[in-house]
Amino acid sequence: MRAWAHFKTITHHRKLVREGCFRVGLYRQGLTHDLSKYFPSEFLIGAKYFQGTRSPNNAEREDIGYSSAWLHHKGRNKHHYEYWIDYSLHAPEPGGMLPCPMPDRYIAEMIMDRIAACKTYQGDTYTDKSPWEYYLEGKDPAPLHPYTRKNLEFFLRMLAEKGEEETFDYIKNVFLKKERKLLPHFDFRKRKKGFGRKNFKLRKYIEISERKDKKIDRR
C-alpha cells in the first residue's frame, strides 16, 4: 500500500492540469479535475497498485482482468471520451457502442489531461510531441466521435508542431470562443442543419486535407 506516494502523484497531476486549464480560461474545470480520484473506490485501488511509472489501473487490470477504479472514474469525469459513449439503436450495430460528440470545453480539458499525464510519466524526456506520439500508439481502437477525434488530433498535432504557447492561445481565443466559422475548425454538428453550399465547401476542405494527411502518414 503506497497511499502517500499515490496521493502525491494525484495531487501533482491535478496541479499540472489546473495550470493548463487556467491558461485557456477553464477555471472551474481546473479546480475540480479528477477529484473522484480521492474517493475510496478509486484512491484505495490506486494506492494498492501504485507503481509510479504508469497508471495503477493497468496493474489492476493485470491482476483481476479489469479496472474497477477506472470504471468508477470514467463514469464521473466528463473529460474522458469514455464518459460520452452511449449504445446505439440502429444499424450498423444495434446495441453496440455509440460515441457521442464531446462538448468543446471537455475536449480542451482532455488535452490538458493528456499533456499532464505525459509530463508525469515521461519526466525529462517529455517534449511537445509526446502527447501526439502517445495518441498515435493507441489510435485505432479508441471509439471517438468524428467531431471529438478531429479536434483532438488537430490540437495534439498543433502542439507537436507549434508548442504550448500558440496552441493554448488558439484553444482559449478561437476554439472556446465560438469564432469558429474559420477553417480548419469545421463543426460537425452543423451538418444536421442542411447541405448548404458553405457546408459543402467545408466538407470538401476536410476531405482534401485528410487525404493529404494520409499521404504524409504513408511516407
Ligand SMILES: [Zn+2]
Ligand atoms: Zn481523469
